[in-house]
Amino acid sequence: MSAKSTVRLALGLFLGAAIAAALTFRSELTPTALEARLGAFGVWAALAFMIVYAIATILFMPGSVFALAGGALFGPVLGAVYNLGAATAGATVAFLVARYLASDWVAEKSGSRLKQLLTGVEDEGWRFVAFVRLVPLFPFNLLNYALGLTRIRLVPYVLATAICMIPGAAAYTYLGYAGREAVAGREGAIEKGLLALALLAIVVFLPRLIKRLRKPASLSVGELRRRLDGGQDILLLDVRDEADFNGAQGHVPEAVNIPLQKLPGNLPELEDRRERPVAVMCFTDRKSKAALKVLSASGFTGALLVDGGMKEWNRLGYPATRQEGQSER
Template identity: 60%
Template sequence: MPSTAATGTVIKRWLLLAALVIGVGLAIVYRNHFDTQLLAQWVERAGEAGPLLFVLVYAVATVLFLPGAVLTLAGGALFGPVLGTFYNLAGATLGAGMAFLIARYLASGWVEKKAAGRMQQLKEGVEKEGWRFVAFVRLVPLFPFNLLNYALGLTRLRFAHYLIASYIFMLPGAFAYTYLGYAGREAIAGGEAGIQKGLLALALLAMVAFLPRLVSRFRQGDNMDINELKKQLASDPLLLLLDVRSSGDFTGEPGRIDKAVNIPLEELDSRMEDLSAFRHKPIALICTTDRRSRKAARILRKNGFSKVRVVSGGMHQWNKYNSSIAHN
């Protein structure tokens, strides 16, 4: 029979889950009544406690899946670009932390027991990267912010790493949207200064929009040159050199490297089991140039492979390098 303490824990979890479901349900039903003007009145009436009230409202809104962008704009209009960014970031981080802890308390043990297959691979990949994964998804919003907070709570990420990485790497987006809210208030007030601030806000948003591409290029840019590849092949018996060209290209021109294993890019997704032994071992990807290798790197990382690198220039660069050595 389960102990009294275990039964009490189960009851607490069910009560918390019920409260969360009711809260989210009410937030969805009444989200159209969420009035930033009313929020501004609350903040004004709270006096010196206004910023704290705003941060708490932002945190609760994050837990209940209310739209954070509206609050971020309101923070800029209420407090200006500097303090507004600080309060917005504090509220978003506090809410993200609360959602993370709620998910961990409610279901992390169950997920730990039940996760298998692709779900387990993804979970292990996230845990292996740790704060770097948090940094990436905060800079490049691949998943809805509110949902991601709960999802990450189901992993074994360290809470402190999650919280610090969230705060730091949400900063660019928080500042851009806070400044947009501030610029909107100034534009309504009128004057040339308001127009200039509006243009600056648009420039900041453009920079934030470009940031995912820049970060993706940096993330995918974990490359190795031919000289490094040769050293790795000679010194690291655990290295897998994976050639992702088609089988015809692998056996034809421009040749192949003796130690390479060929799995065409088109078959990679369906052959993850063949590579399972290399999930946490070094893998070097090569193709004719490096375009297919980059696509393969994205697929492998998505499936939890943690040490993937792309050979810059591919077989063209390999042959060019060998040819220059032969002529010298």
């Protein structure tokens, strides 16, 4: 039996056992019921909790219930460690299931958004995984499976997943701990509750901050040339004015020209590109960045900035189309 077949068999058996366990204990997925069940495991309670949490992640069960329970049962520090470890383990198994066992099912469930993930990972690698973990553009449980269909390797996926889940794990764990303290009427419960809410507010605000600070997805001129020469599905959009497009600097032969000021009114022409790659360039990057904001605000998920624009294209000596009589200055 090949290594790949062995992995598939092991994943299939684990998935079957996970489904059976979920069906058996589906009525007990509450912090109170979990505490009662875990009490019977004694020193193995933490391991049992992590296994159940990981299975829940694989089977699309709400992770927030387990994150809160982890904080209530094990405290803010150990609870966060157990929650993070379990969620990462579940996300890893889901990734492997998609890659080796259920790729067709995952592709069907992911729909058109899978193209965004494939393009993002191809362009940015682990950085894109980190971004989608911190900014919830995709449901968490489905994202675990969908990323298994991309080219990212297992280790970068696991590391980016674990590190970028830390803020959420810490906030929900502390919220569960604070809730337990409040119910028990212990001293300082109000202060702990306010701190928990503050942490949760930070987690809610974090995606907005990251989206503002994140540099636009980009493409080098060399990579653009490779994709165009390879006949890949990518639209090259040049947003310079018509005079500059046909001027001395010329333009890439495959480029479509829509000046920046006309772009908002011409978006219907690009409707079929809404979830497909669109490389945006100008002479340098100034107009390109403004065009990317227009496209992103209108829901274009595959827009890419061509770093260096036409200036870099000419510097590298790639062919450019110019009007007859024009020469590069």
